Amino acid sequence: MTTIKLQNLRKEFDDVVAVNGIDLTVEDGEFLVIVGPSGCGKSTTLRLLAGLEQATDGRIGMNGRDVTDTEPKNRNVAMVFQNYALYPHMTGRRNITFGMKSAGSFTDEDIDRRVEEAAETLDITDLLDRKPQAMSGGERQRIALGRAIVRDPDAFLMDEPLSNLDAKLRIQMRAELTRLHAELQTTTIYVTHDQTEAMTLGERVVVMNDGQIMQVDSPQVLYDFPENRFVAEFIGDPAMNMIDVAVEHGTAVHDAFELPLPSDGGEDGSTETSLGARQSKEQQAAVLGIRPEDFYLAREYPDLGDETFTATVDVTEPLGDSLLIHCSVGDAAFKIQAEPRTSLQTGDEITVTYDPERLHLFDPETGEAVYHSANAPASPERVEQAPRG
Amino acid sequence: MDGVIQYTKRRIDAVIGRTPEQTDQGSNAGIHLQLWVLVFLVVFPIAVALIVSTKQQGIVTSLGDLAPGTYALENYREAIVDYNFGRFMWNSLVMSTVVVAGKLVISVCAAMAIVYYRVPYKDLVFLFILFTLLLPVPVRFIPLYQLINDFGWGNSLLAITVPYLASATAVFILRQHFLSIPTSIVETAKLDGVGPIQFMVYVLIPMSKGVLVGVSIIMFVYAWNQYLWPLVIINSEANQVAQVGLQLLQGDVQGGQLSWSLVMAGSMLTLIPPLVLMIIFRKPLLETFTIQQK
Structure with a gap:
């Protein structure tokens, strides 16, 4: 059960304003897509949510708790990156379990059970003993998703997770992400520059430009009733x-x-x-x-x-x-x-x-x-x- | 300009009816010739030393003296047994190993701090580390000598290892490598709550294996070849290192009995450990240099 609330969130890098005072509420279990051209501040917004960047101004709330200055590891969010971010020297299984084992808050049986479950959900059971270099792009991204799922986080943060895949695989993974979200019902924030991805995946879509939110609506409303040029x-x-x-x-x-x-x-x-x-x-x-x-x-x-x-x-x-x-x-x-x-x-x-x-x-x-x-x-x-x- | 050369080459080939394959063979032969000349230049002195180490006296005055002698076994035995050269080699090995291990630990920690931590004036600190490259050890000899003696470390292993533990070169190479590791991997670890030590041991070091081995080899050879500082600070023969020990093989110089063959035998012996390491680890070593080129 996670709602996320951004209030007047602002991030400056030296003299560049990446995120310019945005207000946004993400409902519990929602699949929200942030879309915009490159440099519009969408990834920065996601990284602020993850705690990988420090907000210059404004507040981030999760479930009513102010997490603006909370360490990334204490936010209980899982992030999926464009380049998968798998540890190249670890097998699929170790990649999935490494973070959990390091955090130390799970028992070994618990970890094994969760890995089995996640592997089944994502159909990656036979990939668990392979290293990333022996996997295709789609398989790697599945392992990365598995790593996100096993921790049962409050929210998934996805930063262009499909952009490195070829067109056919991207469409396939898109459908899979929708299915996964329907199954898990975890609050998901998904950043992409691809408007097709935004329209097909998002329950609501946030369109950003120049660090500001241009419109937040369901895909069809966005298409039929754009609020601005x-x-x-x-x-x-x-x-x-x-x-x-x-x-x-x-x-x-x-x-x-x-x-x-x-x-x-x-x-x-x-x-x-x-x-x-x-x-x-x-x-x-x-x-x-x-x-x-x-x-x-x-x-x-x-x-x-x-x-x-x-x-x-x-x-x-x-x-x-x-x-x-x-x-x-x-x-x-x-x-x-x-x-x-x-x-x-x-x-x-x-x-x-x-x-x-x-x-x-x-x-x-x-x-x-x-x-x-x-x-x-x-x-x-x-x-x-x-x-x- | 390159294009012009290529074009001219092709035109000439077309006129004399040569196919591109033939041209390639031709230039390959040229490259091989160049390589052989270079290899010869590098190998020749070593080959001479090897030959001299097999002779009785080892004075080379004519080409005829470059035929291998028959005193090889005798010379090497004398160097190792009579002159205790094995002891020097062992001292060198201990010194080099300690220096490499210490340098690795310090450089990995320093590079990790410089790359992954928000340290105030980080760039300035890194510049300062690079700046130490401008101050080679010999420049620091006098104050260092004073300091080491004040510590009471004179004539000990500490004296020849501690001053070498910090290495700007290693920090620089490792920093470049750490920067090439995708930030998303680091961030994933951060989100998962992986601690700094765990990150270093389970992620950073395994992902840097090749570079670490390459850097170690470079550092080992550097430490192994130390001559001047041990000569200054070590004054008991039992603690002396191989490079200085070579000098002791000269024998009775005053009596005019400079035994080059013994010196060369010692030189050959000191070549062995770095050579063995380089042969075993040639792959990561080459990879390290490729990374530097990036």
Whole structure:
């Protein structure tokens, strides 16, 4: 039973601010993923949690206990590293048991029983007598996971544990981690730079940039209702198209096209008000965000809507399951994810339509989201995410 | 520039119709020739010494004198038995072993502290340790001599070992090696609550085996070859070391009876222990030097 609470946590390295005052609550048994570009402070946050770095300011609480200045070994957390961090001269079994034996708080029978259990869970029984150099990357990471599991820690801290594995193995281990978490129900904090990993593994995902939290939400909410431009562009591959427009009387106006913004969006009031405020003025600059898969070729989806405009194809990239079209209209360039096997040439004119439910507007200066055309979910999920206490 | 040379080489090969394989063979032969010349330069004096140690008098004045003599057994017996050279060898061995063991313990602890602990002014301390490399032992002879005598250690094993126990070279090599061990391994141990001694014994030392052996060999050879300091501080023959002992083999110099063959026999004997160690541990030794190159 572990809840972790970070309050105004800050870490500076000389003159670099790695973590710039973050507040976060991790619920008991939750699988929380921290994702962000390199240098965003995600690993530092994890290391602060582990006690491997000393916080410059702020507090870390575990189960209501202040552990900000507690020694790493007294925090009862287990960490899994990107490079597995196995002792190369020890067998798999010794790697798993070494820490426990050194800590001295387990009896030998207890250790043996736990190792057997963990080995069975992870299917590594036949690896226990091998040394790391005789194991593959996936096997090594399994041993490292085994070492984390046997101690029955209050929390697992994982620092890009799958980044050293090849693509196929990574997908396999991803599923395995999900299964493992469902089985153990241990609070897990998982750091990655890979947004696919973040989306597939996380019950909630924290998006970080420049040492600050940009948004914390469940993966789908993050995808559908990004709170700011950074999240919108970071989550999703290919990235969301961003087009500079002017908002006039509920319509996004660009030199080459006009997109009416459905006014039923944002019924919870806040976005409505801000958009309303914008509408009242004559004209407001904004950034229109539409995901490539929310654009459609009008000839493939004739009944989607009447709002269409014409664009010119620049480049096409066949992705197998879809066709990515780089196209431009006026001075705006954007990408469309269309049906595969569409024969298009550079320079072709295409008629483009879009899903009016999936439009986003961002403030050009602050980057804050000011409008989502779909209703933000008033789901329990969202209520739950309000930080407690 | 390299590219130009390669290109020219290829052009020439193309013109005279040589395949790249043939070129490789050619340059390999060249390299082998160079190596043989270098090996000869290194081995020649040792070979001469070996030959001289088998002769009666050992004065070399012409090429004909470089034929092996028949007094080998006699010379070595005389050196070991009559001149008690075995005793000197033993003293040297004890001194070298103590120095190596002491250096290892101190260097491992120092390097571990420098790499893994948050010590104030750590970099400055390390620089200071490196700075001692600028002060070779002979520079310190006079104060050291005074100090050792004040301690009452004169003429003892302590006098020839303790001044050598700290080694900046060893600390430096070990520090570089410890830095190459992934920090995540250290951090895992930290999270598991592995204590510093346990970490050193069960993680650090096993992971540094190769380097430790390599460093030990270097230090052993260094200690084994000590000459000047033992000459100054040791004045009883029974406690003297082999390198100084060689001098005693010269025999009756005043009487004009400088027996080079005995000196050379002693020299050959002193070569044996380092040679044996180097042959046994050549692999970790080479690995240590590769690490230094990194």
